[in-house]
Amino acid sequence: MNYFLTEEEQMVREIARKIALEKIVPVRQKYDEEGTFPHDIVEVMAQSDLFRVFIPEEYDGMGLSTLAMLLAVEELSYGCAGIALAYAGTALGITPIILYGNEEQKKKYLPMVANGALAAFGLTESEAGSDAGNIKTRAEKDGDYYIINGTKQFITNGGEADVYVIIALTDPSRGTRGATAFILEKGMEGFEFGKKEDKMGIRASVTRELIFRDLRVHKSQILGREGGGFLMTMKTFDRTRLGVAAQAVGIAQAALDAAVSYAKKRHQFGKPIASFEGLQYMMADMAIKVESARALTYMAARNVDAGEKVADITAMAKAYASDVAMQVTTDAVQIFGGYGYMKEYPVEKMMRDAKITQIYEGTNQIMRNIIASQLIKRIK
Amino acid sequence: MNIFVCIKQVPNTTEVKWDLEKGTLIREGVESIVNPFDLYAVEEGLRIKERLGEGKVIAITMGPPQAKEALRDVIAMGVDEGILVSDRAFAGADTLATSYSLYKAIEKIGDIGIIIAGKQAIDGDTGQVGPGIASWFGYPQVTYVRKIVEINKEKAVVERLTDYGYDVVEIGLPAVITVVKEINEPRLPSLRGKMKAKKFEPTVFTSKDIEADETKIGLQGSPTQVKKVFSPPKRTGGEKFEGEAEELAEILFGKLKELKVV
Numbered sequence: 001m002n003y004f005l006t007e008e009e010q011m012v013r014e015i016a017r018k019i020a021l022e023k024i025v026p027v028r029q030k031y032d033e034e035g036t037f038p039h040d041i042v043e044v045m046a047q048s049d050l051f052r053v054f055i056p057e058e059y060d061g062m063g064l065s066t067l068a069m070l071l072a073v074e075e076l077s078y079g080c081a082g083i084a085l086a087y088a089g090t091a092l093g094i095t096p097i098i099l100y101g102n103e104e105q106k107k108k109y110l111p112m113v114a115n116g117a118l119a120a121f122g123l124t125e126s127e128a129g130s131d132a133g134n135i136k137t138r139a140e141k142d143g144d145y146y147i148i149n150g151t152k153q154f155i156t157n158g159g160e161a162d163v164y165v166i167i168a169l170t171d172p173s174r175g176t177r178g179a180t181a182f183i184l185e186k187g188m189e190g191f192e193f194g195k196k197e198d199k200m201g202i203r204a205s206v207t208r209e210l211i212f213r214d215l216r217v218h219k220s221q222i223l224g225r226e227g228g229g230f231l232m233t234m235k236t237f238d239r240t241r242l243g244v245a246a247q248a249v250g251i252a253q254a255a256l257d258a259a260v261s262y263a264k265k266r267h268q269f270g271k272p273i274a275s276f277e278g279l280q281y282m283m284a285d286m287a288i289k290v291e292s293a294r295a296l297t298y299m300a301a302r303n304v305d306a307g308e309k310v311a312d313i314t315a316m317a318k319a320y321a322s323d324v325a326m327q328v329t330t331d332a333v334q335i336f337g338g339y340g341y342m343k344e345y346p347v348e349k350m351m352r353d354a355k356i357t358q359i360y361e362g363t364n365q366i367m368r369n370i371i372a373s374q375l376i377k378r379i380k
Numbered sequence: 381m382n383i384f385v386c387i388k389q390v391p392n393t394t395e396v397k398w399d400l401e402k403g404t405l406i407r408e409g410v411e412s413i414v415n416p417f418d419l420y421a422v423e424e425g426l427r428i429k430e431r432l433g434e435g436k437v438i439a440i441t442m443g444p445p446q447a448k449e450a451l452r453d454v455i456a457m458g459v460d461e462g463i464l465v466s467d468r469a470f471a472g473a474d475t476l477a478t479s480y481s482l483y484k485a486i487e488k489i490g491d492i493g494i495i496i497a498g499k500q501a502i503d504g505d506t507g508q509v510g511p512g513i514a515s516w517f518g519y520p521q522v523t524y525v526r527k528i529v530e531i532n533k534e535k536a537v538v539e540r541l542t543d544y545g546y547d548v549v550e551i552g553l554p555a556v557i558t559v560v561k562e563i564n565e566p567r568l569p570s571l572r573g574k575m576k577a578k579k580f581e582p583t584v585f586t587s588k589d590i591e592a593d594e595t596k597i598g599l600q601g602s603p604t605q606v607k608k609v610f611s612p613p614k615r616t617g618g619e620k621f622e623g624e625a626e627e628l629a630e631i632l633f634g635k636l637k638e639l640k641v642v
Contacts, residue, residue, distance in 0.1 A: 007578070008575070011571060011574045011575065012571060014574075015568065015569060015570070015571055015574065018568055018569075019568060022568070023568075044567075044568065047567060047568075047570060048568050048569070048570045048571060049570045049571035049572050049573075050571065052571065052572070053571070062571060062572070
């Protein structure tokens with residue numbers, strides 16, 4: 001389907017596709033098995049200017065559309081969702097600074113990312129997942145400084161990123177209104193990383209704890225206003241969850257393509273299995289789901305750039321695309337039959353990778369809460 | 381200092397179709413690409429610039445107007461400038477006339493640091509144009525370079541791939557080198573490069589612009605005549621002998637005697 005992409009968007013897609021097919025596909029199995037971080041691929045992404053896509057022009061970026069960034073995520077995820085996450089996680093980590101940073105902060109951090117430094121976002125804690133308001137990380141005021149103590153969990157790009165935006169309570173008595181965003185840098189004294197998580201999927205992505213032990217930061221590292229951290233986080237997620245949707249679309253498309261190609265080659269009962277109606281209907285349903293997930297995601301991206309209220313449509317895109325990724329990868333394994341269950345073929349990895357898209361950046365249950373609350377508000 | 385990279389636009393297929401009567405390539409309906417070996421030359425040119433921290437990488441190609449697409453492809457990789465040597469008068473050039481025309485064009489731009497080419501093109505497979513340019517200039521040349529060990533403005537130390545290993549060669553600059561695929565991994569185009577390439581229009585040099593001697597260009601300057609185009613017969617394997625060492629020695633000795641070698 002023609003989505004009437006701009007010339008720049010088409011270029012981004014072409015470049016990301018080339019990276020996926022030529023650089024990522026040949027090494028994805030190795031990275032999945034070893035669970036190591038793909039520094040070489042990140043280097044290629046940076047050299048190809050992919051990190052400039054979402055950074056404004058005045059900060060050494062190219063300031064392209066939200067959809068351009070999603071196209072990069074989708075294509076990279078077509079190759080490997082884990083490797084793509086180094087990129088998508090950076091977009092998530094830097095977005096709050098793009099949206100709420102002051103001139104000084106933007107000047108310092110945006111060009112770094114434009115040139116390939118990674119970023120990360122830290123909200124989740126062991127007792128604060130979906131219930132994000134329950135965070136315990138504390139930032140206590142000490143003159144012009146804040147002393148931060150606490151631990152963030154499951155942080156994508158943790159330890160690999162140079163720039164971090166984290167949420168800590170500056171006034172616990174005010175609940176979520178007492179939460180403040182801080183910009184941290186790797187290497188600050190009192191800022192440490194916990195163990196690397198051993199994950200089911202997206203194994204080329206790194207997930208770590210961020211540990212703050214009497215981490216002393218100057219008040220100039222506050223992002224936005226004190227107490228505004230929670231609202232900023234929600235506004236950020238309203239946009240960035242489309243990154244997960246795009247990742248899911250990329251995984252699903254890869255699984256569909258692999259399944260159809262296999263079904264044409266695999267013979268049973270003297271015929272290619274693609275000639276059996278049962279499988280044809282299955283493949284058609286997969287295609288319907290993938291294309292509708294893509295259409296919803298792209299249109300939501302256009303709405304973000306047009307400044308529309310997008311909380312519910314981005315939630316729809318994220319929930320739908322990730323559910324589709326899970327269904328389509330599961331069906332792809334089914335079409336591959338016994339071979340699909342083996343690590344020698346790529347679809348079992350896609351099925352493992354797909355699962356996380358239903359969970360992170362807001363579980364699909366939380367997505368449905370957002371959608372339902374908007375529905376109830378809107379319809380009298 | 382200018383780093384020249386010679387590139388050629390070729391049909392994207394190793395299974396080239398020939399017009400058997402004319403003895404030329406059938407180019408219609410075949411997608412054009414930059415000769416893959418030339419991409420290694422482009423990459424090495426860009427790396428030399430990065431290593432030296434100065435210089436300009438200039439891609440040069442001879443061909444019809446549509447060859448500018450090949451220049452666009454390498455501009456997207458980060459090449460600074462592109463020169464298209466193009467004129468009806470150049471038509472029908474063999475490797476001698478082509479190397480002469482490229483030599484004149486490069487000479488016109490001047491400030492030559494090094495000239496790099498791929499080891500050969502995948503369509504003609506001659507590997508003669510690079511060495512030809514060196515001869516016209518009277519520059520030193522090293523073919524089949526697999527590594528540039530050292531380079532500064534005066535000289536370079538390079539490794540030349542051979543059948544038995546490699547030679548380490550020191551050459552004074554300017555010089556011509558042709559490179560093999562072992563030398564590097566060509567970078568992918570960047571987004572900024574692609575945008576620059578979209579707007580890029582090459583500087584076009586005609587035969588007049590390069591002050592070419594008319595007898596040395598085009599068909600007239602081409603002593604090579606294509607008499608016949610054919611696929612050479614596939615090499616078949618030799619005779620194989622199996623057995624114990626003593627037995628084999630005897631057979632071999634017999635064979636050598638038969639051939640009157642011993």
